[in-house]
Amino acid sequence: MKELICIVCPKGCHLHVDEANDYKVTGNGCPRGAEYGRIELTHPTRVVTSTVRCAGGRYPRCPVKTDQPVPKEQIFEVMRALDQMELTAPVQVGQVVLSDVCRTGANVVATRSI
Amino acid sequence: MYDLIVIGGGPAGLAAACAAWEGGLRSILIVERDQELGGILNQCIHNGFGLHYFKEELTGPEYAGRFIRMLSDTGVEVRLDTMVLEVTADRQVHMVGKTTGYRVEQARSIVLAMGCRERTRGAIGIPGTRPAGVFTAGAAQRYVNMEGWMPGNRVVILGSGDIGLIMARRMTLEGAKVLACVEVMPYSGGLNRNIVQCLHDYDIPLYLSHTVTDIRGKDRVEQVVVSQVDERRNPIPGTEMVFDCDTLLLSVGLIPENELTRQAGVEMDRRTNGAVVYENMETSIPGVFACGNVCHVHDLVDFVTAESQRAGAAAARYVAQNGDAPQRVLQVRNGDGVTYTVPQRIRPDRVEKRCDLFFRVNRICGDSEILVTSGDTQIARFKREHLAPGEMENITLPRVLLDKARDEITVSIREVEQA
Ligand SMILES: Cc1cc2nc3c(=O)[nH]c(=O)nc-3n(C[C@H](O)[C@H](O)[C@H](O)COP(=O)(O)OP(=O)(O)OC[C@H]3O[C@@H](n4cnc5c(N)ncnc54)[C@H](O)[C@@H]3O)c2cc1C
Ligand code: SF4
Numbered sequence: 374m375k376e377l378i379c380i381v382c383p384k385g386c387h388l389h390v391d392e393a394n395d396y397k398v399t400g401n402g403c404p405r406g407a408e409y410g411r412i413e414l415t416h417p418t419r420v421v422t423s424t425v426r427c428a429g430g431r432y433p434r435c436p437v438k439t440d441q442p443v444p445k446e447q448i449f450e451v452m453r454a455l456d457q458m459e460l461t462a463p464v465q466v467g468q469v470v471l472s473d474v475c476r477t478g479a480n481v482v483a484t485r486s487i
Numbered sequence: 488m489y490d491l492i493v494i495g496g497g498p499a500g501l502a503a504a505c506a507a508w509e510g511g512l513r514s515i516l517i518v519e520r521d522q523e524l525g526g527i528l529n530q531c532i533h534n535g536f537g538l539h540y541f542k543e544e545l546t547g548p549e550y551a552g553r554f555i556r557m558l559s560d561t562g563v564e565v566r567l568d569t570m571v572l573e574v575t576a577d578r579q580v581h582m583v584g585k586t587t588g589y590r591v592e593q594a595r596s597i598v599l600a601m602g603c604r605e606r607t608r609g610a611i612g613i614p615g616t617r618p619a620g621v622f623t624a625g626a627a628q629r630y631v632n633m634e635g636w637m638p639g640n641r642v643v644i645l646g647s648g649d650i651g652l653i654m655a656r657r658m659t660l661e662g663a664k665v666l667a668c669v670e671v672m673p674y675s676g677g678l679n680r681n682i683v684q685c686l687h688d689y690d691i692p693l694y695l696s697h698t699v700t701d702i703r704g705k706d707r708v709e710q711v712v713v714s715q716v717d718e719r720r721n722p723i724p725g726t727e728m729v730f731d732c733d734t735l736l737l738s739v740g741l742i743p744e745n746e747l748t749r750q751a752g753v754e755m756d757r758r759t760n761g762a763v764v765y766e767n768m769e770t771s772i773p774g775v776f777a778c779g780n781v782c783h784v785h786d787l788v789d790f791v792t793a794e795s796q797r798a799g800a801a802a803a804r805y806v807a808q809n810g811d812a813p814q815r816v817l818q819v820r821n822g823d824g825v826t827y828t829v830p831q832r833i834r835p836d837r838v839e840k841r842c843d844l845f846f847r848v849n850r851i852c853g854d855s856e857i858l859v860t861s862g863d864t865q866i867a868r869f870k871r872e873h874l875a876p877g878e879m880e881n882i883t884l885p886r887v888l889l890d891k892a893r894d895e896i897t898v899s900i901r902e903v904e905q906a
């Protein structure tokens with residue numbers, strides 16, 4: 374039995390995950406917590422939010438995020454890939470700026486228009 | 488003459504203006520001192536916004552962007568690069584703009600939505616030298632996320648509020664080494680999810696019941712001394728730890744930005760550091776409303792939006808009805824375990840079906856009941872499994888229950904005894 378705090382929403386439910394019993398989750402306030410508990414103990418993932426260089430806007434950075442969670446151990450690899458990039462305005466919110474980042478299957482999208 | 492002037496173009500101001508437009512007002516002005524709308528959200532590039540309101544997880548800029556788009560579908564006028572200098576009790580707004588110069592505008596109603604600012608080092612008085620390298624966490628957030636430069640490489644963070652936690656992760660991702668997050672209280676002021684995904688994920692130690700007792704360095708921070716504190720928050724000699732670092736980030740709380748509010752003569756609440764408000768976010772001056780972080784510090788922008796929509800709708804009603812006679816008023820009192828409530832006063836006749844009440848508790852509680860009483864009568868009871876000072880709570884009181892109350896209601900916490 375493992376105890377976890379669900380990070381899917383600000384409620385932060387205290388989860389109990391039974392590894393011996395097919396990762397059965399208790400203590401979750403909603404179904405998303407059950408999914409989180411199982412994934413967290415098998416192959417943890419996170420959405421990465423950061424910024425990339427952007428020329429031609431009011432500020433020199435454009436905020437971005439991965440459109441899906443990526444494996445936790447690849448977070449720094451994703452950060453290095455973002456560090457290589459440079460965008461040029463105009464950028465639209467939701468625009469894919471890097472697809473299938475580090476072969477994670479996730480796209481990097483802009484989170485504001487510039 | 489404007490029907491409504493909104494001061495501040497963050498999420499609170501945006502939601503209030505949109506709601507007032509929907510409520511039928513057609514001459515609305517938003518005054519914002521920054522060069523763009525969106526307020527603090529523009530620098531909060533992490534996700535975690537909008538789960539309640541949009542039912543999806545957005546980043547700060549995305550959340551702000553949606554409201555800015557909604558606003559552009561209305562005829563609300565916006566003045567950027569314009570700072571409000573004074574608000575008078577008869578609802579004159581003095582402002583100075585980069586291109587428009589000094590102007591005085593008259594409004595039928597006003598929404599105060601100036602947000603809050605960070606407590607600075609001076610406000611908590613850390614001993615030691617005054618080298619470069621000490622920043623508030625929010626200022627560092629702006630430098631990294633908007634201006635694109637790093638404040639330092641080896642970092643200690645004082646305070647475990649959400650901004651400090653978010654910045655611990657952000658600095659780590661950008662290649663800095665975050666050595667410690669230090670919290671004077673025995674519990675963190677931030678959300679649990681942020682402790683997990685910002686500290687645990689990156690093995691950043693959290694020292695509870697500790698504080699920074701010295702900052703060393705000549706031109707730049709070179710060392711920070713951290714000591715354990717006793718129950719009275721006094722440092723315990725002999726517990727010092729020395730960290731070699733070049734940066735200290737302070738995340739020691741937010742203060743509502745209420746100079747304008749005070750100057751206007753609005754009655755203030757010592758506990759929230761914001762205006763005393765009624766159920767519809769109206770202050771002690773009729774036709775002047777306050778919402779968002781200027782009223783009380785929120786952890787979740789979704790609640791800012793909800794509260795500000797109420798303020799905007801109420802401003803529209805106020806203008807339409809030209810104000811009306813005073814009514815029966817219930818004082819909301821803080822009972823055991825409750826630090827503050829918003830609203831502080833309720834006029835039951837103005838409550839349509841139900842009234843939302845926000846509050847914070849003064850300690851961490853397990854299984855608990857939130858009790859609402861009036862005199863000796865209990866009028867409502869709510870169950871919670873977990874309550875913490877870092878997490879704002881809310882309850883909803885139906886009008887029928889408020890009609891039963893006399894003069895005052897008291898909100899208190901009772902922890903359920905474990906068998
Ligand atoms: C660093 C940080 C991280 C956060 N993380 C989260 C999170 O993960 N999830 C979440 O839901 N919430 C989060 N929040 C909370 C949420 O973002 C805030 O509660 C919300 O932005 C407050 O909105 P506001 O409009 O009241 O204030 P603000 O966004 O501060 O807006 C106030 C506006 O008023 C303007 N202004 C002030 N004075 C004047 C004047 N005199 N004249 C003209 N304009 C003026 C300011 O320039 C500013 O634009 C976070 C907050 C911070 C600070
Ligand atoms: S289990 Fe559901 S309600 Fe609880 S924290 Fe996770 S997402 Fe939120």
